[in-house]
Amino acid sequence: MMASIEEIQNQIVEDFSFLPQWEERYAYLIELGQKLQPLPDEKRMDENLVRGCQSTVWLHRECQDGRVYLQSDSDSLIVKGLAALLLDVFSGQPAEAVLKADLTFFDETGLNRHLSSQRANGLMAMIDEIKTFAAECAAGEV
Amino acid sequence: MTLNIDKIRSDFPILKSSVNGKPLVYLDNAATTQKPQTVIDAITQYYTKYNSNIHRGTHHLSNLATEAHEAARKTIQTYINAQSSHEVIFTRGTTEAINLVAYAFGEAYVNAGDEVIVTEMDHHSNFVPWQMMCERRRAHFRVIPFDANGDLKLDVFANLLNDRTRIVAFNHVSNSLGTINPAREIIRMAHEAGAAVLVDAAQSVQHIDHDVQALDADFYAFSGHKIYGPTGIGILYGKESWLEAMPPYQGGGEMIDLVSIDKTTYNKLPFKYEAGTPNIVGPIGLAAAIDYLNTMDYDEIMAHEDETLEYAREQLLGIDGLTLYGNSNHRTSILAFNIEGIHHYDLGTLLDTQGVAVRTGHHCTQPIMTALGIEGTVRASLALYNNRSDIDALVAGIHHVKKMLGK
Ligand SMILES: Cc1ncc(COP(=O)(O)O)c(C=O)c1O
Numbered sequence: 167m168m169a170s171i172e173e174i175q176n177q178i179v180e181d182f183s184f185l186p187q188w189e190e191r192y193a194y195l196i197e198l199g200q201k202l203q204p205l206p207d208e209k210r211m212d213e214n215l216v217r218g219c220q221s222t223v224w225l226h227r228e229c230q231d232g233r234v235y236l237q238s239d240s241d242s243l244i245v246k247g248l249a250a251l252l253l254d255v256f257s258g259q260p261a262e263a264v265l266k267a268d269l270t271f272f273d274e275t276g277l278n279r280h281l282s283s284q285r286a287n288g289l290m291a292m293i294d295e296i297k298t299f300a301a302e303c304a305a306g307e308v
Numbered sequence: 309m310t311l312n313i314d315k316i317r318s319d320f321p322i323l324k325s326s327v328n329g330k331p332l333v334y335l336d337n338a339a340t341t342q343k344p345q346t347v348i349d350a351i352t353q354y355y356t357k358y359n360s361n362i363h364r365g366t367h368h369l370s371n372l373a374t375e376a377h378e379a380a381r382k383t384i385q386t387y388i389n390a391q392s393s394h395e396v397i398f399t400r401g402t403t404e405a406i407n408l409v410a411y412a413f414g415e416a417y418v419n420a421g422d423e424v425i426v427t428e429m430d431h432h433s434n435f436v437p438w439q440m441m442c443e444r445r446r447a448h449f450r451v452i453p454f455d456a457n458g459d460l461k462l463d464v465f466a467n468l469l470n471d472r473t474r475i476v477a478f479n480h481v482s483n484s485l486g487t488i489n490p491a492r493e494i495i496r497m498a499h500e501a502g503a504a505v506l507v508d509a510a511q512s513v514q515h516i517d518h519d520v521q522a523l524d525a526d527f528y529a530f531s532g533h534k535i536y537g538p539t540g541i542g543i544l545y546g547k548e549s550w551l552e553a554m555p556p557y558q559g560g561g562e563m564i565d566l567v568s569i570d571k572t573t574y575n576k577l578p579f580k581y582e583a584g585t586p587n588i589v590g591p592i593g594l595a596a597a598i599d600y601l602n603t604m605d606y607d608e609i610m611a612h613e614d615e616t617l618e619y620a621r622e623q624l625l626g627i628d629g630l631t632l633y634g635n636s637n638h639r640t641s642i643l644a645f646n647i648e649g650i651h652h653y654d655l656g657t658l659l660d661t662q663g664v665a666v667r668t669g670h671h672c673t674q675p676i677m678t679a680l681g682i683e684g685t686v687r688a689s690l691a692l693y694n695n696r697s698d699i700d701a702l703v704a705g706i707h708h709v710k711k712m713l714g715k
Contacts, residue, residue, distance in 0.1 A: 188328055189712075192658060193712060220683075243654050
């Protein structure tokens with residue numbers, strides 16, 4: 167069985183707790199970003215672009231049997247690492263659960279406070295897109 | 309006497325801070341500058357000793373506040389060498405000053421088929437208000453392009469000028485390229501064609517020539533917070549003849565003479581353009597910043613800033629894979645760059661972990677980024693208090709990030 171959103175978030179918080187220095191945390195994010203499967207060219211289309219980012223971010227969304235499946239990519243490795251965390255938490259989860267989920271790990275890891283601005287890195291926009299898509303998926307609209 | 313930069317640094321309390329356990333290296337001065345203690349003290353003094361509404365009080369504190377607020381206008385007048393202090397209008401910042409002119413000048417002088425010229429290197433604040441005005445007045449919006457070095461193409465400008473050109477607006481210094489535009493020449497050309505000129509001095513007033521009469525600018529706009537003063541105060545200088553002739557921008561208290569149901573008449577300059585209770589302390593803080601600068605020799609400030617800039621360019625150009633943007637021979641204070649294979653956002657974020665504050669992105673100049681064919685840059689920008697150690701920290705930081713990312 168797949169771990170729940172809450173369990174995954176707790177795991178992320180624990181992983182970060184082993185990395186006291188911010189530089190180590192970024193190095194970890196970058197590593198996560200580098201490991202993320204690159205998005206195939208045919209999914210790098212305008213409708214997958216997330217607005218409001220300093221970097222270019224793609225978010226590909228699919229809904230299957232009431233679950234949300236996500237792929238993402240970015241030209242910034244840090245943003246890609248953040249996207250990898252979001253995918254870890256949300257991709258493959260039931261749309262209902264994604265919709266209801268409280269995203270706590272950004273606060274608990276301190277990522278929230280530390281990242282220069284959510285508007286700049288587009289995290290907020292990504293989360294909004296994921297939530298909107300989850301609502302459509304749960305309602306059987308996609 | 310040469311400037312004592314260590315002493316100057318000690319005048320800015322924030323420069324003693326640490327960020328992420330490292331001493332702060334503040335290189336985001338084009339976004340906003342830090343404030344010397346004298347500015348902080350002037351603001352505190354105002355609130356602790358004589359806070360009061362101005363221009364209408366009958367009491368002691370109101371008189372003190374009015375006096376300080378109006379004395380500040382004189383200090384600013386002298387700094388930019390305006391002929392009269394009533395040509396100095398207080399605004400919220402450069403952006404509001406430009407919007408004021410775009411509105412009031414547009415209403416008075418721009419009609420369908422007329423033309424307005426800006427440049428491809430203008431900040432969105434000196435771009436969008438003119439676009440909006442052109443739409444409202446059904447005028448044509450024209451743009452002077454820049455060349456590979458980041459210099460304006462004055463031959464194109466000459467061809468754009470004609471008898472329908474009503475106003476030309478340009479930044480004296482580009483916040484993304486550091487180019488110092490040939491202001492006097494641009495203004496002369498515009499005037500010969502019968503057009504008025506607005507100079508966006510947000511990035512120049514603290515570094516270079518800021519004599520509005522020598523420039524012969526019709527309008528001149530800048531922000532207090534980029535010249536060591538507080539946020540929320542900006543200056544619009546306008547030649548008296550224009551300011552008298554244009555309609556007010558906003559209505560309300562302070563800007564009126566007589567109000568009746570049938571008709572309202574407006575106050576005299578500068579109050580005609582200052583509706584409502586103004587930012588009272590803002591000008592006081594800005595005047596304190598100018599008083600602080602006035603304790604130094606301008607030529608020495610410029611020489612120090614130039615020396616730091618050229619040192620920085622040399623050091624940065626020594627880094628493998630680094631591209632510097634903006635290579636005009638006339639330049640100041642801005643270092644915009646990218647490093648091959650590293651996203652500007654990643655570089656900026658990782659520099660921050662080392663205490664180095666820079667800015668990344670398009671810097672509110674998307675047309676420049678489009679012209680350069682890039683998404684954004686890292687931008688380090690200098691002020692009076694920056695020295696070679698700051699540049700060395702930046703360069704060491706970049707090497708560190710390169711190593712971390714295997715580039
Ligand atoms: C050239 C230029 N013009 C205008 C502005 C806008 O200034 P403010 O945001 O203080 O109104 C800036 C600020 O970044 C600038 O660099």
